[in-house]
Amino acid sequence: MTNKFFKRGRWLISIFLVVSLLCSCTPPPKSAATPSGTGYEHYNAADVSMQKNFDLFTDDLFRNEISNSGISFHFTMADPASRGLKTVPLTLGDFSLDNMKKNSKDLAELKKKLNQFNPRKLTKDQRLTYQILYSYIDTEMASEGLELYTQPLTTTIGIQAQLPVLFAEYAFYKKDDVDHYLSLLSTIDDYYSQILEFEKQKSEAGLFMSDSAADHVLKSCEAYLIQPDHSFLSETFNTRIDALNDLTPEEKAAYKEKNLKVLEEHFVPAYKNLINGITALMGTGKNDKGLSWYPEGKKYFEYLVNSNTGTSYDSVDSLKKAIEKQITSDIKALGQITKENPKVLDQLDTYSFNVTKPEDILESLKSQIAKDFPELPKNQYTVKYVPKALESSLSPAFYLVPPIDRYEDNIIYINGNPRFQNDDLYTTLAHEGYPGHLYQNVYFLSKSPNDLRSILSFSSYSEGWATYVENYSYTLDNGLDPDLGKLLAHNSAVTLGIYAYLDICINYEGWDKEQTAKYLSTFYNVEKTDIVDSIYNSLVENPTNYMEYYVGYLEIMEMRNAAEKILKDKFNLKEFHTFLLDIGPAPFSVILPEFRNWLGKELRSS
Known part of the structure; x- marks a missing residue:
């Protein structure tokens, strides 16, 4: 993650469900070729039946997945009744090692069910969903046995930092939403107790965070130890209550009072207990370096790369080489700009x-x-x-x-x-x-x-x-001066690329802080120890977070460069963007074959 943004995707789903529904990597084993013919898709009765069953299958999976968490449920749909969903799950989920292990078994069963469908008989859109789902299952099954490497508590992107923001944005469409909100907020202490128990199990396995990382988590928790009546959660709650038209003034006042009570009896104690629990575990984390210094850290990093980036590259080493190549390309572009317009550097501090x-x-x-x-x-x-x-x-x-x-x-x-x-x-x-x-x-x-x-x-x-x-x-x-704009764009790409490159060096190859400092000093003239410390600690505490941004950028740039090279003056940037947007969120291992098909069609039509 860059220093500007929350982890995205449907990030609210991926945080609160123990198995985040669908990350990915490997392509499906069966061919999913489009039926030949006049441009229309032709199916017999058996095919249509399979398509209907596939829709039922994905619909059931959708319903089951969002029903694991009341927060996810509410943020996914404003009107669940329109999908035939009437019961709101009044839980934040089950964050336990046992449930994680159960989910691993559930994935194997899900794969068996998916294999019952022949992608050749599905519609074009269904085939894409099939490929994405198959890719996700294969990727997530690789995490079996590595459950205790999961990091629910991290600076900025951890559950403890993001959950209160979701509560602050929990929309009140009607009175029932207020009741659901208060019920969910009342369970936060139990939910955090589950997470704390999980952290204790990590500690017993020798996988607890370093004291430095724990200190950062504690500081983020302390931000929520505020008086309920002066809390942003009470302020935002009151604003949402006042906007509801189907409540009397007396009902609004009663709800506001109840919210303060829930904050006092559940929310603040939840953070106090989390602080006490993490403090008690400090000193048990023996590794203040990257993932590779843990027994199965390299294996877990490989899983994270595939799960969090969905890269089309088949190994961490080949991805690292691609990152180096893109960084070099952007650096060359920087050099070309400054060579042609040396004065552009004078604008860097004043633009x-x-x-x-x-x-x-x-x-x-x-x-x-x-x-x-x-x-x-x-x-x-x-x-x-x-x-x-x-x-x-x-x-x-x-x-x-x-x-x-x-x-x-x-x-x-x-x-x-x-x-x-x-x-x-x-x-x-x-x-x-x-x-x-x-x-x-x-x-x-x-x-x-x-x-x-x-x-x-x-x-x-x-x-x-x-x-x-x-x-x-x-x-x-x-x-901005056009040359300065280009310079800043390439510089931004290089900076993020360095983080992605170092992520691999630190968490996969085992670089320590001294090696990181030497690299930054030798190649990028970064000498300040506080900057090195900040970069190193950020990458240790959040493996693959920056890679999510950079690898996505890398994959998109590689597709764009290929399209420009092959299509030449026939290349249309708007059409390229439309292709990426139409395909929607997916792993790049699935997108790349679709891109090749799109590129072939563009060639034939030009």
Whole structure:
């Protein structure tokens, strides 16, 4: 993860469900060729029957998956009754080692059920869903036996940091939602007790976090130890209650009082117990270096790379070489720009964008991207600011994925912490808004995809896209010298690439802090120990997090470069973007064959 954003995909799903429904890597074993003919798909009665059964299969899987967590359930659908779902699960989920092991067995059963379908007999859209699901199952089954390597508590992207934000954004569409909210909030202490028990099991297995990492988690927890009546959770609750029209003033007052009681009796104690529990476990974490220093750390890192990036590369080593190649390409581009325009370097410390207010930036981006991106249906957004109490523990900005049946309503958060004041808000909002996360989600959900596909979490597709368009935004009409915009875009790519490269070196090859410092000093003139410490600790505490962003960007750039090289003057950037958006969130191991088919069609039509 870059230093700007929450982990995305349907991140709220992947955090709260013990098995995040669907990450991926390996292609399916059976051919999924499109039926030949006139351009229409032809099926016999048996094929149609299989297609109906496949829809029932994916529909049941969707229903079961979102029913594991009340938070996931609510954030996925504003109107669950429209899908025939009437019972809201009043639980935050089951975060236990036993449940993780059970889920591993469930995956094997799911694979057997999936194998009953012949992808040749499915529709084009169904075949894509089949491939994605098959890829996910194969990838996740590789984590069996490695459950205790899971890291639920980490700085910024851990459950303890993100769950309160979801509660603050829990929409009240009607009175029942308030009751469900309070019931769910009342279970947070039990849920955190499960996580703490899991951390104790990690400790007993010699897999607990280092004291440095634990200290960072404790600091993020302390941000929530505030008086209930001065809590952002009470403020946001009161605002949502006041907006409900079907409650009397007396009912509103009673709900507000009940919320304060729940915060006092469950929420604050949950964080106090978590702090006490983590503090008691400090000293039991023996490894302050990367994953490879654990017994099966390299194996777990390989799993994380496949699960979190969905890369088309078949090994960590081959992916590392691709990262080196892309970094080199961007560095060469930097050199070419400065060679042709040496004075551009003089602008690095003084540049500014011509729009600075969030809403103005988003509107500017929305109007300018029309030439290179397909049109969106009607949508709206609200820009909010991170509560003061959480500024030190949350990202500079993040986007919340809307319910699949209310994709028109979107929310972007900005962190006003002074330490982020030098971040470029223009490009950050391109990442979070247009043509980034907001745009990509609205586009995909407006196509009414299979419900199961709407909750599949492929963060490298989502973050890769957002990173790619963030760099694209530097080249728009934004007040920058065009050469400076290109320079900043390539520099941003190089910086993120270094993090991805070091992620592999530290967590897979076993580099220590001294080796990391030598690399940064030798190749990038980074001498300050505080910077080295920050980079090293961030990569140790969040393996593959930055890779989710960079590998997605890398895969997209490789496809674009190939298309430009092959299609030459026939290449159309808008058509390329439309292809990526139409295919939607998926692992790149599945996207790449689809890209080759698209490229072939473009060649034949040119």
